[in-house]
Amino acid sequence: MDLLISAFDILLRWDVALALLAGSVGGVLIGAIPGVGPAVAIAILLPATFSLDPIVGLTVLLGIYGSSMYGGAIPAILINTPGTAVNALTTYDGHPMTARGEPRRALSLAYSASFFGGVFSVVCLILFAPVLAKVAPMFGSREIFLAALLGLILVVVAHRGQTLIAGALACLGIFLNTIGMEPVKYTQRYTFGQDFLGGGINLIVVVLGLFALSQAFVLLTDEDEKIRVSRLRGGLFQGLRELARHPRVAGVSASFGVLMGMIPGVGEFTAQFMSYTYAQKTSKRPQDFGRGSSEGLIAAETSNNAVPAAAMVPLLALGIPGEALTAMMLSVFYVHNVVPGPGLFQNDMDFVVALYLALLILNVLVLVFLLFATGALVQVVRIPNRFLGVCILTLSFVGVYSLRNSVTDCLLAAGFGVFGFVLKRLSLPAVPIILGMVLGGIMEVKLRAAMARIKTPFDFIDRPVAFILFSLIIIVLVAHVLRVRKDRLSLKEAEWQTKTASTSFGALMWRRRNSFLKAHGKKVRARHSRLLRRLTGLF
Amino acid sequence: MTTERERRFVGPRRGQLVFAAVFVALSALLLVMLPEQTAWTKKTKLFAQPRFWPAIALGGMALFAALHLYRLPWKRVSRYDMREVRKWSEAVEYAGWFMAYVIMVPVIGYLPVTVVFVPALAWRMGYRSRGMLLLSVVFAVAVVILFKAVLAVRIPGAMLYEYFPSALRSFAILYL
Numbered sequence: 159m160d161l162l163i164s165a166f167d168i169l170l171r172w173d174v175a176l177a178l179l180a181g182s183v184g185g186v187l188i189g190a191i192p193g194v195g196p197a198v199a200i201a202i203l204l205p206a207t208f209s210l211d212p213i214v215g216l217t218v219l220l221g222i223y224g225s226s227m228y229g230g231a232i233p234a235i236l237i238n239t240p241g242t243a244v245n246a247l248t249t250y251d252g253h254p255m256t257a258r259g260e261p262r263r264a265l266s267l268a269y270s271a272s273f274f275g276g277v278f279s280v281v282c283l284i285l286f287a288p289v290l291a292k293v294a295p296m297f298g299s300r301e302i303f304l305a306a307l308l309g310l311i312l313v314v315v316a317h318r319g320q321t322l323i324a325g326a327l328a329c330l331g332i333f334l335n336t337i338g339m340e341p342v343k344y345t346q347r348y349t350f351g352q353d354f355l356g357g358g359i360n361l362i363v364v365v366l367g368l369f370a371l372s373q374a375f376v377l378l379t380d381e382d383e384k385i386r387v388s389r390l391r392g393g394l395f396q397g398l399r400e401l402a403r404h405p406r407v408a409g410v411s412a413s414f415g416v417l418m419g420m421i422p423g424v425g426e427f428t429a430q431f432m433s434y435t436y437a438q439k440t441s442k443r444p445q446d447f448g449r450g451s452s453e454g455l456i457a458a459e460t461s462n463n464a465v466p467a468a469a470m471v472p473l474l475a476l477g478i479p480g481e482a483l484t485a486m487m488l489s490v491f492y493v494h495n496v497v498p499g500p501g502l503f504q505n506d507m508d509f510v511v512a513l514y515l516a517l518l519i520l521n522v523l524v525l526v527f528l529l530f531a532t533g534a535l536v537q538v539v540r541i542p543n544r545f546l547g548v549c550i551l552t553l554s555f556v557g558v559y560s561l562r563n564s565v566t567d568c569l570l571a572a573g574f575g576v577f578g579f580v581l582k583r584l585s586l587p588a589v590p591i592i593l594g595m596v597l598g599g600i601m602e603v604k605l606r607a608a609m610a611r612i613k614t615p616f617d618f619i620d621r622p623v624a625f626i627l628f629s630l631i632i633i634v635l636v637a638h639v640l641r642v643r644k645d646r647l648s649l650k651e652a653e654w655q656t657k658t659a660s661t662s663f664g665a666l667m668w669r670r671r672n673s674f675l676k677a678h679g680k681k682v683r684a685r686h687s688r689l690l691r692r693l694t695g696l697f
Numbered sequence: 698m699t700t701e702r703e704r705r706f707v708g709p710r711r712g713q714l715v716f717a718a719v720f721v722a723l724s725a726l727l728l729v730m731l732p733e734q735t736a737w738t739k740k741t742k743l744f745a746q747p748r749f750w751p752a753i754a755l756g757g758m759a760l761f762a763a764l765h766l767y768r769l770p771w772k773r774v775s776r777y778d779m780r781e782v783r784k785w786s787e788a789v790e791y792a793g794w795f796m797a798y799v800i801m802v803p804v805i806g807y808l809p810v811t812v813v814f815v816p817a818l819a820w821r822m823g824y825r826s827r828g829m830l831l832l833s834v835v836f837a838v839a840v841v842i843l844f845k846a847v848l849a850v851r852i853p854g855a856m857l858y859e860y861f862p863s864a865l866r867s868f869a870i871l872y873l
Binding site for chain 1: 700701702705706707708709712713716717720724727730734735736738741742744745747750751753754755756757758760761762764765768781784785787788789791792794795796798799800802803811814815818819822823824829832833836837840844848849850851852853
């Protein structure tokens with residue numbers, strides 16, 4: 159109880175209240191505009207928050223993170239274009255509802271489901287915080303190294319069908335982090351004798367290039383789309399009543415969101431996939447999924463909104479970000495000398511609870527705002543694409559230049575912008591680069607610290623948490639290898655079905671060789687040549 | 698005809714081969730430079746060597762990218778690949794606009810450059826109506842007021858402001 163009161167004490171300030179309002183309204187707006195995700199907005203605002211108090215700056219960023227998915231549901235439902243990437247599943251059931259004349263029902267259901275997911279996860283985590291405070295100190299250097307490695311492996315493995323290039327991009331991230339003066343032996347690494355590389359490549363410069371500038375380039379080189387928005391009819395409050403009719407789907411989806419959010423590197427997509435599959439399998443009307451099913455919409459929206467609060471757990475407790483957005487927030491902590499990790503939970507528990515309470519208040523604010531302002535908000539969707547590109551380009555300047563007032567930073571960001579643009583054109587992921595940069599830095603420091611106290615390799619995993627994490631890494635890798643084998647077998651099978659010739663040239667040659675060498679082959683060839691002679695003899 | 702392997706490939710075909718080949722070449726080049734760009738210190742354990750992590754990262758980059766290149770279902774560069782490369786170069790133009798903006802701000806000033814830059818780029822993008830140009834000017838002024846005057850982000854005053862009368866100069870350096 160004392161904890162709650164001291165947490166409220168932190169929040170009861172006019173600037174925090176303003177930050178909450180700005181974060182929630184701004185987040186919804188940003189989410190509602192297709193083409194501007196929370197990553198772009200957070201990347202641009204990051205340097206601006208450095209001058210604010212940690213709680214104020216983090217509240218704005220958390221506000222954008224937590225509320226953008228609410229806003230992202232609006233274009234997903236009305237025009238079949240997800241506002242943010244995680245709203246893609248919302249289009250499956252949301253847009254068919256609009257097509258059959260129920261856009262308001264779909265919107266209100268999406269808001270209610272998101273609200274439930276958000277509140278559920280925050281309540282879970284506030285209750286869970288004392289347990290976390292006990293577990294977090296069990297993480298020493300080697301455990302944090304293994305957890306970071308697990309996070310990196312999970313991010314790479316999660317990109318199904320693109321694992322190899324995702325691994326290469328994660329390694330690129332680790333490499334980018336090593337550039338510059340190395341802080342232990344004071345040697346230069348890959349600076350090519352250039353002064354501007356001596357200080358290393360700043361994470362925010364890379365983030366702004368890969369997320370904000372590249373998105374601006376995508377929008378600027380694209381065509382404007384003609385958008386027709388359906389008119390909204392009916393009340394927005396009916397969603398809450400409808401949600402109450404599906405408590406099981408909502409509860410399970412929110413739990414999946416919380417669980418998946420806590421595991422670094424997994425995040426919204428896996429949570430959504432699992433909840434949606436669960437909802438479909440246990441539904442009385444599974445045939446409706448993908449055709450405007452209310453349960454499908456609830457599963458998608460509840461699970462994705464339960465993730466942001468949960469994603470803060472590995473960040474706050476261990477200092478390990480699980481995805482790009484929390485990786486950006488980590489830099490805000492560092493700028494204010496608040497080092498996330500086990501110490502934070504022991505010494506500044508009220509700060510952690512205050513952050514969670516801020517998220518709780520934020521969800522209420524966003525719901526109230528959306529219930530009354532959706533009609534006006536829909537107009538945001540109409541902003542033309544390329545004009546949006548101009549706006550993002552202008553705003554990106556503030557983000558990069560205000561960091562160190564350096565033109566070389568801007569040049570690097572522009573370079574990463576073009577690289578990010580190429581990645582986007584090829585549908586390749588940029589997130590592994592960011593996580594590679596952040597987790598690579600953590601891994602380097604922690605491995606060095608851990609190895610100083612280790613004699614034999616088995617010492618590394620002789621503590622229970624380290625052993626569990628190591629086993630998890632092995633399980634994830636084995637599961638991945640099995641999945642790749644299964645995919646290859648199914649590919650082979652499909653190729654055999656569509657092709658008449660052998661798919662393997664080596665195997666074909668092997669069979670020819672055997673046929674030539676064996677006595678049976680000689681007999682068969684003799685018979686064939688006899689038949690051929692008889693056939694030619696006829697003419 | 699597209700094969701099963703091509704059908705199952707995640708992402709578009711155009712440009713993949715060029716990207717993978719360039720990525721492998723660059724990683725290999727950086728890997729070769731490892732001995733000269735990093736140091737090997739004496740009396741230091743392997744894990745604490747300054748060379749250890751760049752070696753891991755570049756080794757991983759080269760290995761994974763080479764495997765990715767080997768596993769690609771296409772082995773020949775088509776004209777669609779080259780068309781895609783031209784599309785990539787389109788982004789360079791906008792990167793140029795961005796850099797021009799960056800270079801002009803410390804010379805002429807944040808507000809004046811933004812007020813010219815946003816409508817000019819909007820014009821370049823084909824928005825010629827008076828409404829859109831007005832909107833872009835309003836957006837430019839709003840951005841400057843929000844970031845420089847309200848949030849006070851660190852954007853230094855321009856060289857041009859030095860020539861202003863002293864009262865106006867300090868106002869311009871702080872807010873414009």
